[in-house]
Amino acid sequence: GAVVSQHPSWVICKSGTSVxxxxxxxxFQATTMFWYRQFPKQSLMLMATSNEGSxxxxxxxxxxxKFLINHASLTLSTLTVTSAHPEDSSFYICSASAQGAAFFxxxxxxxxx
Amino acid sequence: QKEVxxxxxxxxxxxxxxxxxxxxxxxxxxxxxxWYRQYSRKxxxxxxxxxxxxxxxxxxxxxxVDKSSKYISLFIRDSQPxxxxxxxxxxxxGSYIPTxxxxxxxxxxx
Numbered sequence: 001g002a003v004v005s006q007h008p009s010w011v012i013c014k015s016g017t018s019v020x021x022x023x024x025x026x027x028f029q030a031t032t033m034f035w036y037r038q039f040p041k042q043s044l045m046l047m048a049t050s051n052e053g054s055x056x057x058x059x060x061x062x063x064x065x066k067f068l069i070n071h072a073s074l075t076l077s078t079l080t081v082t083s084a085h086p087e088d089s090s091f092y093i094c095s096a097s098a099q100g101a102a103f104f105x106x107x108x109x110x111x112x113x
Numbered sequence: 114q115k116e117v118x119x120x121x122x123x124x125x126x127x128x129x130x131x132x133x134x135x136x137x138x139x140x141x142x143x144x145x146x147x148w149y150r151q152y153s154r155k156x157x158x159x160x161x162x163x164x165x166x167x168x169x170x171x172x173x174x175x176x177x178v179d180k181s182s183k184y185i186s187l188f189i190r191d192s193q194p195x196x197x198x199x200x201x202x203x204x205x206x207g208s209y210i211p212t213x214x215x216x217x218x219x220x221x222x223x
């Protein structure tokens with residue numbers, strides 16, 4: 001299957017700082033990538049669809065100014081959580097579609113203290 | 114009613130048992146059906162991918178789709194403790210944006 005790599009796997013940051021999460025498709029090109037947020041024992045919640053070379057499409061209720069998405073190349077999308085607060089602590093996962101199925105990164109555990 | 118319904122469990126079975134995991138859905142436009150396995154604090158891993166109705170087998174795993182009943186299943190034979198994880202069903206219309214079930218927690222005890 002296709003490989004999606006996400007980095008970092010975990011990060012702890014102070015309240016008010018920004019954190020960048022990278023998502024890379026290693027063996028295929030992804031014109032579209034997806035960012036999810038997952039709370040404990042809950043399913044994946046789609047936050048935004050990242051499109052290469054254009055603006056991301058955000059789901060209702062997701063603050064675009066807080067969760068900045070950049071998809072500058074066919075293999076890299078980044079999610080920046082700006083001015084992070086403790087309520088932003090969560091598990092963030094990216095995915096990209098290849099061969100008709102979605103492939104996920106390893107996820108990033110963000111803890112804001 | 115949610116588009117995809119999945120019992121969260123937990124489902125606890127003894128090692129060696131046959132496990133049956135299921136999802137129902139309401140959107141008849143779904144054509145692609147997937148099962149993912151997610152270990153704690155990890156991203157989901159694609160297990161099975163099927164298109165339209167029918168069965169697909171891969172090792173100990175069998176995915177079954179019944180579009181007329183809007184019902185999909187994942188069977189795990191000879192279950193192992195290492196199969197303990199959360200299993201997510203997902204489906205999509207061809208838009209590459211999957212809709213996920215909430216996941217079923219499976220515990221296989223020795």
